[in-house]
Each structure stands twice: as structure tokens, then as C-alpha cells.
Amino acid sequence: MTGSAPSRAEPGRGGGPAGGPAGAAAGAPAGNARGTDTGGAGVAVADEDRVARAALCRVIEPGDEHGGRWLRELGAVELVRRLTAEPYRSGSLTGVSERRLQGYLARAARVRPRRDLELIGALGGRFVVPGDAEWPSQLDDLGDARPLGLWLRGPADLRRWALRSVAVVGARACTPYGAHMAAALGAGLAERGWVVVSGAAFGIDGAAHRGALGAQGATVAVLACGADVAYPRGHAGLIGRIAQQGLVVGELPPGDHPTPARFLLRNRVIAALTRGTVVVEAAYRSGALATARDARRIGRHTMGVPGAATSGLSAGVHELLRDGAVLVTDADDVVELVGDIGELAPDRRGPVVPRDLLDPVTARVLDALPRPGRTATVPDVAATAGTSVDDALGRLYELHSLGYAERRGDIWRLTAAGGRHPNARRGGP
Structure with missing residues (x-):
């Protein structure tokens, strides 16, 4: 599973001079007391990159693969610079219609990433980005649709x-x-x-x-x-x-x-x-x-x-x-x-009843006794159970000791306990 892999930094980040609202950050933003953060792979996340990603959260909708591709190719700081350049340089961002591009540019003109970072910091929260030790690297499986960062x-x-x-x-x-x-x-x-x-x-x-x-x-x-x-x-x-x-x-x-x-x-x-x-x-x-x-x-x-x-x-x-x-x-x-190897669910079965503990031949002899109210001789039971008369007699005495059968002279019959058993014969013609 990818969740155990170390975090990795965004390729191509910081490609270009700082500019626009995000690029203006030089010190650690509010809510992020560290000057830099060491990522899971030992990569320092620059503050300007964090602030740029915070700005992009106001510009690019979740799951937007066009924005994700730009971010992958250009890095967060350069992408913000291009979105906030005055005037916008035609052709610097490709793959979307002009109308959609204008929507990105309009949003970028209004972002205030430092304010957002201050707001989450005032709540005791934080903004986590790829490269941080806390970033779940399994989110990388989403490709260009992965989050720009997560507010926690x-x-x-x-x-x-x-x-x-x-x-x-x-x-x-x-x-x-x-x-x-x-x-x-x-x-x-x-x-x-x-x-x-x-x-x-x-x-x-x-x-x-x-x-x-x-x-x-x-x-x-x-x-x-x-x-x-x-x-x-x-x-x-x-x-x-x-x-x-x-x-x-x-x-x-x-x-x-x-x-x-x-x-x-x-x-x-x-x-x-x-x-x-x-x-x-x-x-x-x-x-x-x-x-x-x-x-x-x-x-x-x-x-x-x-x-x-x-x-x-x-x-x-x-x-x-x-x-x-x-x-x-x-x-x-x-x-x-x-889970991991060995984290197995318990075996599932219904409740164990006394009859489940009988050996197969004894169980057959119990089944051979007629339904309650009727009787049988030992030879009759032996024939029905498919065993010898001597073996049937020995099994009947075992069932007698367990409370399933009783004897009246040469006649054997089920007790009330034996008749109530779900596998015993029931009434009927």
C-alpha cells in the first residue's frame, strides 16, 4: 500500500521569481511557526511554496486536473506568478478555454493567502502541503487531481x-x-x-x-x-x-x-x-x-x-x-x-449443541430411533442406522446415559430431550 511510502516534494516547485500575493511572503506565515518544514523525504518546504499553494486553493477547484497539471509542470510559486501577472502573458497557461482561463485569473486577483493562513492558525489549525512530514503520500495516487494542500x-x-x-x-x-x-x-x-x-x-x-x-x-x-x-x-x-x-x-x-x-x-x-x-x-x-x-x-x-x-x-x-x-x-x-497478515476474522458458526459432540455412528443410531411416542427394537435401530446389532446396542446405552434414549425391556424410544433435538425425527405420517 502506498500509505507507508515517504512523502515527496512537488516537482518543479519554485520555478521563477516570486510575484503576486503569494510570492510576496518572505517570513513564516501565521499558523506556521516554522521557517521551513522538513518533509517525509527530508525535503524542506519553502514558506513561499506553502503560501502559493494557499493562494491556489482559492483559484483552483478541488479535483481540477488542468490546475493540477499546471502545478506539476510549473510549481506553485511560478503558477501563481503567471496567474497574477499584469498583464497576463497570453499562452503562458494552456489546455483550457479562454472563458475558463478568465475565471482563473479573476479568482487569482482576489486571493489573500496570508489571511487564510492566519485564520486557520488562530483556530489552532495548520495548512499541510506535499513535502511536509504530515502529508499522506497515498494522496499522490490521485495524480493531477490530488489536493493542493489540506487545512487541518x-x-x-x-x-x-x-x-x-x-x-x-x-x-x-x-x-x-x-x-x-x-x-x-x-x-x-x-x-x-x-x-x-x-x-x-x-x-x-x-x-x-x-x-x-x-x-x-x-x-x-x-x-x-x-x-x-x-x-x-x-x-x-x-x-x-x-x-x-x-x-x-x-x-x-x-x-x-x-x-x-x-x-x-x-x-x-x-x-x-x-x-x-x-x-x-x-x-x-x-x-x-x-x-x-x-x-x-x-x-x-x-x-x-x-x-x-x-x-x-x-x-x-x-x-x-x-x-x-x-x-x-x-x-x-x-x-x-x-489489515496486516494474521488479522483474521474469527470462524463463524451457529451455537454448538450436545448432538454436535456425538461421533457419526452414534448420531446415526440416534436418528434411527422413531419420533416421540413410537418405539423400536435393537435390530430395527441397527438396520436403520446401518450397523450391527451389538454396535447399535452399545450406542443406545451411550445415548441412554446422555439422556437421549430410554429402555423398556427390549423396546427403545426417544426421551423428551431426544425428541426436542432439531435433528431428531418430528411428528408426521
Whole structure:
């Protein structure tokens, strides 16, 4: 899995003189007390690069592969310089229509990255970029659609938590069954030392977060808005608690609001951060299914919790299962799939009843006794069980000592205990 790989710096960063709002930064921005940050591969992230990426978060929408390509080819500082040059040099950015380019330029003219960094710093948060020790390098699997950076609130280290994390997602308008399963999965995964990642939405997301928190475990909320925005508002308390005990992650800068498109694009981050995605309930048209598709596309495990065949809220999950996702019913199933070698789910079977402990021949003799109310001789039992009379007699005495059979002279019959056994013969003609 790529999550254990060291972080690496953005190729081509800093290519060109500093210019525009981002290039003007010389010292460490507010909310980032360090002058430079040492990345996971020992690469220092320059402050001007961090400020430039903060500026680009206001210009380039999440998942925009055109912007991601420019960033890869030019580096953050040079890209900001070209976007903020007065006048814009024609042809310096290619691959998009003139109308779309004008949209980028209009946004770039209004960015104030230092203010955004101060805002997140005032909340005790931080802005993490590729090259930082905390950057989860598995996000690189998204290619040019990977985040420009991530705005974080919370005390935990995102990279370390992401290495052992599972996404639990599903319908907002879930059923009581779905909420119960999501909470049980969240709690079960947390108890086994796994981090539960979800989107803090109503329904399945909220239940998964609460399950993890209730088990005193770790959970991460990935928002489709700024990390300082409590959305949905009804989950303000939950998101606040996650920020205190876990991590709140936003791809968008402080204050930015969610849109339908941003919800869908947020899902790719949830999928890439984690080792696998579990969908608890989802209709055919569900953003949770988009998360699972993103996970599958980049080589992550996809799992689904089955529901009633007649439930529309499970229809999408069942389609996902038919398409190759793995059926799971509890945290043990999930950990067996995404965990390390040896993290196996326990063997599953029904309750062991006394008859299960009988050897095969004795069990056949018990089955050969007629239903309660009727009797049989030893030769009759032997013939039905397919054994000798002497062997049948010995087995009958064994069954007598166990309370399954009783004798009246040469006649044998089932006791009440033997007749109640599910494998004993029942009434009928």
C-alpha cells in the first residue's frame, strides 16, 4: 500500500521569481511557526511554496486536473506568478478555454493567502502541503487531481492516522438498521486500533463518527468546505468534538462553503486517504457509491454491508457487491480484508449443541430411533442406522446415559430431550 511510502516534494516547485500575493511572503506565515518544514523525504518546504499553494486553493477547484497539471509542470510559486501577472502573458497557461482561463485569473486577483493562513492558525489549525512530514503520500495516487494542500484542525498527525484508517460512508437518510450498523462498525474498528474516516454528514457518516468516539477511538471528518465551517449545522457539536479528539480536514480554505460538486469531489480524498471504503446503505444514486468507485479506481479495497433485498437504500450497496465489492458484516470482516497478515476474522458458526459432540455412528443410531411416542427394537435401530446389532446396542446405552434414549425391556424410544433435538425425527405420517 502506498500509505507507508515517504512523502515527496512537488516537482518543479519554485520555478521563477516570486510575484503576486503569494510570492510576496518572505517570513513564516501565521499558523506556521516554522521557517521551513522538513518533509517525509527530508525535503524542506519553502514558506513561499506553502503560501502559493494557499493562494491556489482559492483559484483552483478541488479535483481540477488542468490546475493540477499546471502545478506539476510549473510549481506553485511560478503558477501563481503567471496567474497574477499584469498583464497576463497570453499562452503562458494552456489546455483550457479562454472563458475558463478568465475565471482563473479573476479568482487569482482576489486571493489573500496570508489571511487564510492566519485564520486557520488562530483556530489552532495548520495548512499541510506535499513535502511536509504530515502529508499522506497515498494522496499522490490521485495524480493531477490530488489536493493542493489540506487545512487541518485537531491534535493528531494525519499521515500516521491515515496509514491505518478505513472509510465508513453511506446514505444521509438512512434507516435505523443502517445507523446501527455504521455505529457498530465505527466502534468495532476503533476498538481494534483503526481510524474511522467519514464526511460528517447526517445519517451513516454521523453514526460512524459517533461509534468511534463512543469507543474512545480515533476518527477523521473530511469536509466539503473550509475546515472552520460546521456543515451540516446540525452536526456543529459533533464536528467540534472531532476537532478536539481527532481531525477535521478540509481541502478548501477557511470560510469556503460546500456545493453539490464539492461533495462529490471530497469523496475522492476520503477514498485515497484510507485503506478501504465500507458502504453501509446507499441508493442507486448516492455519493457514497462514488467514494467506493474512487477507491476501486486507485486500488483500494471496497466493501459493502448488505441490507434487505426490498430496501431501496440497500439497492446501491447490493449492486456494488455484485460488481465485485466484498460483503462485510462487522469490524472483524473489515480488518481481515484491510489489515496486516494474521488479522483474521474469527470462524463463524451457529451455537454448538450436545448432538454436535456425538461421533457419526452414534448420531446415526440416534436418528434411527422413531419420533416421540413410537418405539423400536435393537435390530430395527441397527438396520436403520446401518450397523450391527451389538454396535447399535452399545450406542443406545451411550445415548441412554446422555439422556437421549430410554429402555423398556427390549423396546427403545426417544426421551423428551431426544425428541426436542432439531435433528431428531418430528411428528408426521
